[in-house]
Amino acid sequence: xxxxxxxxxxxxxxxxxxxxxxxxxxxxxxxxxxxxxxxxxxxxxxxxxxxxxxxxxxxxxxxxxxxxxxxxxxxxxxxxxxxxxxxxxxxxxxxxxxxxxxxxxxxxxxxxxxxxxxxxxxxxxxxxxxxxxxxxxxxxxxxxxxxxxxxxxxxxxxxxxxxxxxxxxxxxxxxxxxxxxxxxxxxxxxxxxxxxxxxxxxxxxxxxxxxxxxxxxxxxxxxxxxxxxxxxxxxxxxxxxxxxxxxxxxxxxxxxxxxxxxxxxxxxxxxxxxxxxxxxxxxxxxxxxxxxxxxxxxxx
Amino acid sequence: xxxxxxxxxxxxxxxxxxxxxxxxxxxxxxxxxxxxxxxxxxxxxxxxxxxxxxxxxxxxxxxxxxxxxxxxxxxxxxxxxxxxxxxxxxxxxxxxxxxxxxxxxxxxxxxxxxxxxxxxxxxxxxxxxxxxxxxxxxxxxxxxxxxxxxxxxxxxxxxxxxxxxxxxxxxxxxxxxxxxxxxxxxxxxxxxxxxxxxxxxxxxxxxxxxxxxxxxxxxxxxxxxxxxxxxxxxxxxxxxxxxxxxxxxxxxxxxxxxxxxxxxxxxxxxxxxxxxxxxxxxxxxxxxxxxxxxxxxxxxxxxxxxxxxxxxxxxxxxxxxxxxxxxxxxxxxxxxxxxxxxxxxxxxxxxxxxxxxxxxxxxxxxxxxxxxxxxxxxxxxxx
Numbered sequence: 001x002x003x004x005x006x007x008x009x010x011x012x013x014x015x016x017x018x019x020x021x022x023x024x025x026x027x028x029x030x031x032x033x034x035x036x037x038x039x040x041x042x043x044x045x046x047x048x049x050x051x052x053x054x055x056x057x058x059x060x061x062x063x064x065x066x067x068x069x070x071x072x073x074x075x076x077x078x079x080x081x082x083x084x085x086x087x088x089x090x091x092x093x094x095x096x097x098x099x100x101x102x103x104x105x106x107x108x109x110x111x112x113x114x115x116x117x118x119x120x121x122x123x124x125x126x127x128x129x130x131x132x133x134x135x136x137x138x139x140x141x142x143x144x145x146x147x148x149x150x151x152x153x154x155x156x157x158x159x160x161x162x163x164x165x166x167x168x169x170x171x172x173x174x175x176x177x178x179x180x181x182x183x184x185x186x187x188x189x190x191x192x193x194x195x196x197x198x199x200x201x202x203x204x205x206x207x208x209x210x211x212x213x214x215x216x217x218x219x220x221x222x223x224x225x226x227x228x229x230x231x232x233x234x235x236x237x238x239x240x241x242x243x244x245x246x247x248x249x250x251x252x253x254x255x256x257x258x259x260x261x262x263x264x265x266x267x268x269x270x271x272x273x274x275x276x277x278x279x280x281x282x283x284x285x286x287x288x289x290x291x292x293x294x295x296x297x298x299x300x
Numbered sequence: 301x302x303x304x305x306x307x308x309x310x311x312x313x314x315x316x317x318x319x320x321x322x323x324x325x326x327x328x329x330x331x332x333x334x335x336x337x338x339x340x341x342x343x344x345x346x347x348x349x350x351x352x353x354x355x356x357x358x359x360x361x362x363x364x365x366x367x368x369x370x371x372x373x374x375x376x377x378x379x380x381x382x383x384x385x386x387x388x389x390x391x392x393x394x395x396x397x398x399x400x401x402x403x404x405x406x407x408x409x410x411x412x413x414x415x416x417x418x419x420x421x422x423x424x425x426x427x428x429x430x431x432x433x434x435x436x437x438x439x440x441x442x443x444x445x446x447x448x449x450x451x452x453x454x455x456x457x458x459x460x461x462x463x464x465x466x467x468x469x470x471x472x473x474x475x476x477x478x479x480x481x482x483x484x485x486x487x488x489x490x491x492x493x494x495x496x497x498x499x500x501x502x503x504x505x506x507x508x509x510x511x512x513x514x515x516x517x518x519x520x521x522x523x524x525x526x527x528x529x530x531x532x533x534x535x536x537x538x539x540x541x542x543x544x545x546x547x548x549x550x551x552x553x554x555x556x557x558x559x560x561x562x563x564x565x566x567x568x569x570x571x572x573x574x575x576x577x578x579x580x581x582x583x584x585x586x587x588x589x590x591x592x593x594x595x596x597x598x599x600x601x602x603x604x605x606x607x608x609x610x611x612x613x614x615x616x617x618x619x620x621x622x623x624x625x626x627x628x629x630x631x632x633x634x635x636x637x638x639x640x641x642x643x644x645x646x647x648x649x650x651x652x653x654x655x656x657x658x659x660x661x662x663x664x665x666x667x668x669x670x671x672x673x674x675x676x677x678x679x680x681x682x683x
Contacts, residue, residue, distance in 0.1 A: 009514050012543070016508040023507060122342040124531045126563035133565065135542040142542050147508075216507050218531040218563050222340050226505040262511035266500040270474075 008140025013262040014255055019147045021254020022154045026209035027231025028238060028246035029161070030202040036178040036241050037198030040101040044085065044109035045206055046228030050116060052078045052207025053219035057125040067130055075207045081112075082203025086196045109224060116221035124220035130212075150212050157205060158247055170197060178241075233273060237280045239287025249288060252276075326364075328371040329632045331623055332391035334402035334412065335426075335616070339378035344404040347613030348426055349374055350605050351597075352401070355620050365627045373397055377408050384408035385415065392419045398632040401619040402426050404612070406476060409444070416441050422638040424622055426615040429480055433660035443641055443660045445618040445650050446611075447553065447576065449484045451665035455574035456550050457492040459670060460523055463548070469498035469521030471512055471536060473528030481527035481552050497521050504530040509539050517545050529554035534563035541567040548572065553668065556611050561673055572681060574668035576611040578649045580678040584669070589647050597649055614649030622646055622653070 027045060034042040055077050059070035089104050090096070130149050135142040165171040176184040177194040185191050209227075210219065217223075230253070238249030253273055260272040280288060333352050335345035352372055359370045373395045375387035384403050391397045392415070399422045403409045406429035413432070416423040417440065425432050425444040432444050460468065470485050472478035478501070489496055498519035500512035513536070516524060524547055526536045537549055551573035555561075561568045577584050581594045597617055601609045622644055623637070630636040644662070646653040651667025670681040 009518070012514050013511045016510045019508050020506070117338075117342075122346060124559055124563075126531075126534075126559065128565075133538065133542070133567075142510075142544070144538075144542055213507060216535065217505070218534065218559070220531070223505075230505065258508075258511045261500075262515055266471075266502060266512045266515075269501075269506075270503060 005140065009262065011139055011141035013258045015141055015143045015147065016261075017255030017258030018251055019150055019254070020257060021234075021251035022150045023209055023213055023227075023250075024230050024234040024253055025154060025247040025250030026157065026205055027228060028235035028250050029157070029243045030206040030209070031228075031232060031235040032241050032243045032246055033198045033202040033205070035235075037174065037195045038090065038096070038101060040098055040105065041232070042199075042202065043102065043105040043228070044112055044224075045202065045231070046224030046226070047109045047112035047116070048078055048082065048203045048206030049210035049213075049227045050219060050221060050224045051081060051112065052210030053214035053223075054116060054120050054125060054210075054221070055207075056211040056214060057127045057219060058120075060127055061125075071208075071211055074211055075204050078207035078210075079200045079204040082199040083196055085112075085203075086199035090195065090199070091192060113221055113224060120221055122221065124218040125214070126218040127215050129215045146212075146215055153208060153212055154247070157208065158244070161243060164201075174198060230273065233277050237277055237287060239289045242287060242289045245287055245289025252288075326366075326368045328369045329365055329627050330371050330373060330395055330397045331620070331627075332388075332395060332397035332400040332402075333372055333374040333616075334377050334384055334387055334391070334400060334404070334408070335374065336379035336404040336408065337374075337376040339380065341379035341405050343610075344426070344612045345376070345379070347601075347607075347610045348402065348404055348616035351601065351613040351616040352620050354600065354604060355617065355624070359624065365624060366631075368627075368632075370624065370627075377403050377405075379405050379408060381408055381411040384412050388412040388415050392416075392421055397421070398634050399424070399623045399626070399637050401616060401623060406432060406480075413439065413442055420638075421634050422623075422641060424619040424641070426612065426619055428477065430661075436658055436660055439660060441638055443622070443655065443662075445615045445622070445648065445653070445661075447650055447663050447667045448661060449481055449552075450488060451663070452553050452574045452668060453481070453484045453488045454492075454665045455668045455670060456525060456552075456572075457488060457494055458665075459550070459572065460494065461492060463523075465522045465548070466493060467495050467497050467520060467522045469500070469516035469519060469524045470496055471498075471500045471502065471509070471516065471524065471526050473530050473533060474501050474503045475528070475530055477529040477552075477554055478527055481554075485525060485527065502528075502532060502536075504532050506532050507535070509536055510543060513539050513543055513545055517543065521547065523548040523550060525550045525552075527552040527554065531560060531563060534560045534568075537564045537567040537571060553611075556671075556678075558608055558678070561676055561678070565676075568673045568676065571673050573671055575671045575678070576614060576650055576667070577669045578609060578611050578614045580669065580671055580680050583678075583680040585680075589652055590649070593647055594649055611649070618646065618648035618650050618653065621648065 030045045052074055055074040059065040085108050089108055129146040131145045135144050173189040174194045177191045181191050234250035234253050235246050238245030257269050257273050261269045335348045337345040337349050356370050356372050373391055377384040401424045404426050406427040409425040409427045409432045423442050428446045430448050433439050472482040498516040498521050502509050549571050551571055553575045555573045556575040556579050577590055578594055581598050584591050598609045626637040626640040630640045642655055642657050644655045651663040653662035655662040671678050672681040
């Protein structure tokens with residue numbers, strides 16, 4: 001049609017890509033935080049996303065809590081769930097081998113899914129966009145306010161993330177544990193507590209991801225695995241354990257997928273994402289932002 | 301001595317009683333059900349189970365079928381092929397059912413077909429795919445109640461032809477339902493002279509389809525058909541509104557869930573799709589033969605389960621009533637039930653069924669009503 005031109009199409013694809021990518025980025029950050037603290041991939045990460053979304057829906061539509069309050073409350077509830085998960089399933093393990101912990105996280109993910117099914121049933125839930133769905137027009141491309149929310153919240157989280165890990169005592173001690181757990185213990189850092197914090201933060205970030213995408217995709221109890229998958233891809237591409245890398249990788253993945261869908265074919269969208277993952281694993285197994293030397297040293 | 305005599309009398313009394321029981325009381329009619337009650341397709345299996353239990357209760361309260369109680373053996377397939385196969389074997393070998401309704405999904409239905417064919421037990425599937433009952437010579441024991449994808453496509457193409465639209469774009473989900481629909485859309489296009497100028501897909505986890513829609517817009521499509529059964533399909537109308545991409549949007553019968561309409565919000569208004577009449581009972585014309593059945597089933601279901609009635613429960617309703625009618629007519633011999641089913645007619649929720657030895661679905665494209673969305677409600681399309 002005549003009212004669209006090459007540039008506005010491109011811009012539209014980029015907007016779509018950034019929106020997709022922001023979600024990948026948030027899920028990937030959640031994976032990384034726990035990976036750094038425990039050395040395992042938390043398979044219940046997708047469940048945190050689902051819980052965040054579902055609790056938010058219940059609070060806003062059934063209890064009529066204002067969106068801002070509900071946002072923080074839902075995040076808090078999921079963070080508490082994360083802490084409970086760590087205290088009751090990860091912390092008591094006497095010999096925390098990698099494999100053992102991974103299997104525990106799989107069990108927890110099944111458990112959380114079951115609980116969510118009992119509470120919310122099998123329906124998918126939907127809530128209104130935070131601030132309406134009248135699109136903004138920018139150079140012929142359009143963007144929904146919700147997409148701006150997603151991008152904005154990602155930026156805020158990254159900002160607080162950097163602040164937390166570089167300028168607070170807890171954040172620094174968590175980094176110390178990630179880099180060398182024994183040495184951290186020697187200087188008096190409680191490494192078990194650091195693991196608990198990591199579950200709380202990662203659950204919180206997961207919940208936020210769930211909250212901001214629920215207005216767009218609706219949420220049901222079984223979504224977790226699907227949401228976790230692409231986020232995991234982003235975490236690997238960005239260099240496992242490197243959260244800023246995960247954000248960059250997530251957005252790159254999202255944009256490349258969107259461009260692929262727009263210029264090649266949407267049939268190959270998932271294939272394109274997997275291809276990038278494979279290329280990165282072949283050429284730079286430590287991820288685009290990780291260096292091979294540093295990959296032995298974990299850092300948030 | 302007295303005690304011995306008493307014992308003897310008592311024992312012989314019980315022996316005689318237990319020998320007589322089956323003759324004193326009519327044996328139960330045993331019907332198996334395979335529904336995906338939990339798991340990823342639980343939204344199919346749950347209303348199906350509810351419906352089946354509700355009907356069985358009704359029947360038994362009214363004295364059963366010719367004096368026989370109807371006993372359901374409900375198995376949860378979890379939407380999983382292996383489980384469905386095991387459950388089918390259990391129903392046939394252990395519970396000795398005379399007929400099976402379900403499974404809920406096309407995949408599980410295909411998986412159990414070889415068993416019921418070999419064991420010669422009639423099965424009425426509640427799943428969509430047409431291959432379940434075709435080719436009919438290899439599906440002697442298999443029937444199904446949901447409407448056919450190809451009939452849905454034909455209704456959409458009929459409507460497009462009436463509007464004079466030839467160039468269409470299609471966008472479909474990458475699930476089994478979406479892929480099957482996409483194949484049908486492409487296969488039947490030639491027959492109607494439709495020209496598919498764009499063919500895009502999206503995965504169930506996608507959050508934004510603007511790239512696909514921009515591509516479709518640039519292809520010059522005059523109408524768009526969105527074929528999917530996952531919640532992500534609600535994003536398409538929203539994104540179209542966002543892009544001010546204003547062409548008629550058609551959806552498949554997979555859109556027949558009020559949640560999807562709610563999720564699409566005002567963008568859903570004006571969407572056209574072929575669906576079962578159960579979705580829009582109130583606006584179905586009074587002279588439609590299905591009206592009474594639809595109203596009765598909807599009211600009973602919604603009053604009892606405090607939940608919206610769904611077309612999937614309707615498929616179980618139709619399947620179970622077909623079996624009940626057969627049991628009434630010929631008793632619980634599987635072969636006789638099968639033969640009876642092949643000659644059955646039923647005014648059901650999915651349409652007016654007319655089975656024959658060459659048609660194990662019994663429905664034609666008139667089973668679909670063209671439905672549109674007006675102020676967030678399903679209503680029958682008038683033009």
